[in-house]
Amino acid sequence: MTTEKKAPARRPRSPKPAPAAEACGTCDGSGETTTTVRVGRKRREIGAIQSGLCPSCLGTGTA
Template sequence: MTTTKKPPASRRRSPGPVPVAPPCGTCDGTGETTTTVRVGRKRREIGAIQTGLCPDCFGTGTA
């Protein structure tokens, strides 16, 4: 009767660090950009600010 030894079980490794994409430079990672509203013939600025999706990252916040 021959006996065969099993190889030692391999140890489980924890996953390495997940690479993180750098934040977008235009929106600083928020996904939104702001634009000051200009009105009138002289194009004066008013207090209202419009927000919209960032055109560089399309709202994802990562480059």
């Protein structure tokens, strides 16, 4: 009989967390932008505001 020393078992490494995505600069991470409503041939503003999807990030909020 031989007495051999066994190496201790290694613990598996935990996966690194994914890097956080940068917030979109156009909508500041909300996914929505606001524009003023324009009407008529001369495109006058009527004082109303409408919201819509951000054209840069398409509503995801991340760049």
